[in-house]
Amino acid sequence: MSKKLLEIASEIVETQVSLTPMTAGEISSALRAVFSTLHELQRAESGEIELPEVEASAPAKTLTPQDSIQNDKVICLECGAEMKQLTRAHLVSHDMTARAYKKKYGFTLRTPLAAKSLTKARSKAAKKRGLPGNLKKFMDARRQQKAKASAPEVAAESSKPETARAKRVRKRFSPKTA
Numbered sequence: 001m002s003k004k005l006l007e008i009a010s011e012i013v014e015t016q017v018s019l020t021p022m023t024a025g026e027i028s029s030a031l032r033a034v035f036s037t038l039h040e041l042q043r044a045e046s047g048e049i050e051l052p053e054v055e056a057s058a059p060a061k062t063l064t065p066q067d068s069i070q071n072d073k074v075i076c077l078e079c080g081a082e083m084k085q086l087t088r089a090h091l092v093s094h095d096m097t098a099r100a101y102k103k104k105y106g107f108t109l110r111t112p113l114a115a116k117s118l119t120k121a122r123s124k125a126a127k128k129r130g131l132p133g134n135l136k137k138f139m140d141a142r143r144q145q146k147a148k149a150s151a152p153e154v155a156a157e158s159s160k161p162e163t164a165r166a167k168r169v170r171k172r173f174s175p176k177t178a
Contacts, residue, residue: 009035065105071116086113
């Protein structure tokens, strides 16, 4: 080999440190682990030892629909992509609508396909704008309008003469007198 094992190991660990912050202890243990692995591989290459067969890793834990919606991200159960919200455009790439996706994976139709933090932020913004109070006022006003509109209809229906069929029905179900 043109380079010594220690040089190769230090280059590998140096690359790790440049990508992720590590403490001095982590750097030391990583350097030892890389060096011992390289040394073992070198011995196996020269025929001094035989490497044991590597066991297949355990299959990845399957993600349940409830676990796919997390605090900071949503994981698409079709492709495994992680994002803040499953958009219509993303679901179209799987030839699905949001409704079909929710039915397929057992979500209620009211469940938002967005990260919990995003849902909370939207709720907080809506409350800040006064949406719940305004919505309640709107619903009350609508109920009153419906009540006013149906009041003349109720009065008109009560003034209509009873039909023969209505009398028969009432007669059939009236209590018997002796």
